[in-house]
Amino acid sequence: MTKNSAVAVARHTELVSISDGTATVEIAPAAGGALASYRWWPNGVAVDWLRPADPAAIGRRDAGAMACFPLVPYSNRIRDGRFEFAGRSVQLPTGPGDPHHEHGHGWRHPWAVKRHEAAMVVLGYRHAGDSWPWAYEAEQEISLADGRLCITIAVRNLSDTAMPVGFGLHPHLPATPWTHVQAKVSGMWETDAEVLPVRHVQPPKGADPSIGFDVSEVDFDTVFTGWTRRARITWAEYGRQLDIEAEAPLDYLVLYMPPGEAFFCAEPVSNITDAFNRMGNGSADTGCMVLAPGETRSASVRFMPSLVV
Numbered sequence: 001m002t003k004n005s006a007v008a009v010a011r012h013t014e015l016v017s018i019s020d021g022t023a024t025v026e027i028a029p030a031a032g033g034a035l036a037s038y039r040w041w042p043n044g045v046a047v048d049w050l051r052p053a054d055p056a057a058i059g060r061r062d063a064g065a066m067a068c069f070p071l072v073p074y075s076n077r078i079r080d081g082r083f084e085f086a087g088r089s090v091q092l093p094t095g096p097g098d099p100h101h102e103h104g105h106g107w108r109h110p111w112a113v114k115r116h117e118a119a120m121v122v123l124g125y126r127h128a129g130d131s132w133p134w135a136y137e138a139e140q141e142i143s144l145a146d147g148r149l150c151i152t153i154a155v156r157n158l159s160d161t162a163m164p165v166g167f168g169l170h171p172h173l174p175a176t177p178w179t180h181v182q183a184k185v186s187g188m189w190e191t192d193a194e195v196l197p198v199r200h201v202q203p204p205k206g207a208d209p210s211i212g213f214d215v216s217e218v219d220f221d222t223v224f225t226g227w228t229r230r231a232r233i234t235w236a237e238y239g240r241q242l243d244i245e246a247e248a249p250l251d252y253l254v255l256y257m258p259p260g261e262a263f264f265c266a267e268p269v270s271n272i273t274d275a276f277n278r279m280g281n282g283s284a285d286t287g288c289m290v291l292a293p294g295e296t297r298s299a300s301v302r303f304m305p306s307l308v309v
Helices: 005-012 055-059
Strands: 015-018 023-030 035-042 068-071 080-083 088-091 112-117 118-128 138-146 148-157 164-167 170-175 179-183 187-191 195-199 221-225 230-235 240-246 252-254 263-269 289-291 296-305
Touching: 015 112, 015 118, 015 138, 023 138, 023 148, 148 164, 148 170, 148 289, 240 263, 252 289, 289 296
Parallel strands: none
Antiparallel strands: 015 023, 023 035, 035 068, 068 170, 080 088, 112 118, 118 138, 138 148, 148 296, 164 289, 170 263, 179 230, 187 195, 187 221, 221 252, 230 240, 240 296, 252 263
């Protein structure tokens, strides 16, 4: 992408832009509070650290086609969109294209711009109780400093009863033949045909994130446990490196590596897939949290790029 074409995208009325002089981030609040791009401009040529959204995706407010979107009030799938909590049955809307009500509400609805400065923006989303019977509010603070991106996500329970919750981020990263991923983990959840967890196992030999592997050599859509909240992505052919650092309780890493695509995902999240159905049944590492009325949980994720000479 040339700088002129990127500027044309930046002027799209759906976008809000922040910059620190080294990096520029474009945000699409109406598209689920998603990031549309995160790039540097060394020597006037764009370096995209996340997969940039094209103008068509921005225009149709397609969060799933963006660079990164928020996961609230949980990450990944709930089996059949159904679970029980504190004696209450919850049934979320499902359909042929979304049989397990994936990734919650945040990416499905517009977010409001609460504050906007040169290198920082704060977005807010408020959810009234409906099929998800708890009211809550979520906030993202997105900021740049020295070319590094920091996203802090917070969720507050606004209802008068305890609420189960999880959250995280869903970044899409460029995938090339030599893209390499390394992240220290201790286990993973094996999944069924619907990408729902069935068994906690050790990572497979030859595709263990702790050792590292090339994205082109694996096919994952998997939650890894025991993550130390640090991951390193390298694009050796371009001399680029991106370190991702998360805070607790984002103690799980989802790696989604669809074969033949020009992107992959490395998602810092606080819960495993289908955590609400597995909490209390003896499953290890569910990560499900419970917020008391008025309680807030938050965490930051830092994206730290570098050009390797």
